[in-house]
Amino acid sequence: MPNLPIKYPMVNSSMNSSHLLSVVEVCSRKMDWLHNHYIHLYLGANMDVMDLEFLSPEQSLGHFPYLNLKEIRLGPERVAVKQILDCLAEKEYVEVSLDEFYIEGKHYFNKVHFERNFMIYGYDDLSHTFSIAGSDYDKIFEFHELPADQIISSLRAHAFERRSIRSVRLNEADKMHFEPTTLIASLADYYYSRQPETMVTCPGTDGGSCWGMKVYGALLDYLDRLARNEIFYCVRPFHLLWEHKKCMVNRLGYLSQCGYNLSDFIMKGYEDIYETTLILRNILVKYHLEPDLNLLRIAARTVESIDVQERALLSALLKEFSTVTSKIEEKENSR
Incomplete structure (x- = not known):
């Protein structure tokens, strides 16, 4: 077969x-x-x-x-x-x-x-x-x-x-399109660390779970527990975090192609975070090969830095994208 x-x-x-x-x-x-x-x-x-x-x-x-x-x-x-x-x-x-x-x-x-x-x-x-x-x-x-x-x-x-x-x-007949309002809502949910109101099925995150930007605090807790041998080693969450930033960089590139012109502060900022999360992932890979608590300390400082930088970027992105979207809609409605 x-x-x-x-x-x-x-x-x-x-x-x-x-x-x-x-x-x-x-x-x-x-x-x-x-x-x-x-x-x-x-x-x-x-x-x-x-x-x-x-x-x-x-x-x-x-x-x-x-x-x-x-x-x-x-x-x-x-x-x-x-x-x-x-x-x-x-x-x-x-x-x-x-x-x-x-x-x-x-x-x-x-x-x-x-x-x-x-x-x-x-x-x-x-x-x-x-x-x-x-x-x-x-x-x-x-x-x-x-x-x-x-x-x-x-x-x-x-x-x-x-x-x-x-x-x-x-199902080749399916038709899905990019929707700016959906993007704004999703970015806001991520920024404010809240469970989406429109979610159809719940992933079962009760009992010590968290959403959005709060996962950075959870990553810090994980690194602390890993240093004390209280939890299994796993690089996947750090790879996933890197993929999350890769998606954001691709998304910003797509928005630029569609005429949503955002500031260099946002575009360059997410490219920097993308590179930093890759470094973070590689630190965890190195720790698995050569266990060294200093590597976990470096990883923790890197997580804290990414957290601070992304909060500033998301705040600016939500404001800029909402403004640009409104201007584009006004222009289209005036035609």
Whole structure:
């Protein structure tokens, strides 16, 4: 059975949507709508790991652009595998939640029960392996082969009457556009560290969680706990923070192309933050290779610096973009 087409996603560190984006990337449609998303950050309630995440389009819209998602109840073990194969035969991808405790090579293999979502996009009849894609614990996004028996082991660990998969089909007819008002609202929610009022599905962030700019304080707490060996090491949140700034730089470039002229202070400022967050990420990678508490101290000072700089930039951006948007709307209405 040939593999379905799939591409490396623009945002590759998000465990809740990078696998979905890897399918959307196949779509020929323009991706302008992405600039309305991957703005807001939240920290999950699991205090044993640094569960930093983007608010996904599915959580904010109730659906994922350019994808038709259909929930399918799983039957018994072998039937469940056939259900997955039937979807692939219909040229439908399969989103499945698997327990890494049963998957060789994964961070939590034979250690801790930890589920995450993967996208199945192919099957090899000779080797009895599935082709899957998804964000890993700290390896970010990966494509790899998974033996069918490991999927069965993961599924067997749960009551099948409560288990389901989602078939995923590209919807080329979908039309999503960039919306300035949505961008302003999302930037404001991020700046003021508040949960969006328009959110359709809640990511379950109760119990010590936080939103938006407050995640910088959470990152400082994480570095402190890491220095005291009270939490697992994970570079993914720092990679995700870097990707967040990469999205912001791309977004500002897109706005400039669309005629939203912003000051050099904002454009240059976010380019500087983008470079600084990459340095921060690399400091954490170096710490993993050569544990040194001085590296964590440098990382903490860097987080504090980014926090201060981005607060000033966001304040200016919200004012400037609102003003520029109003002028453009007035000009269009006067025609």
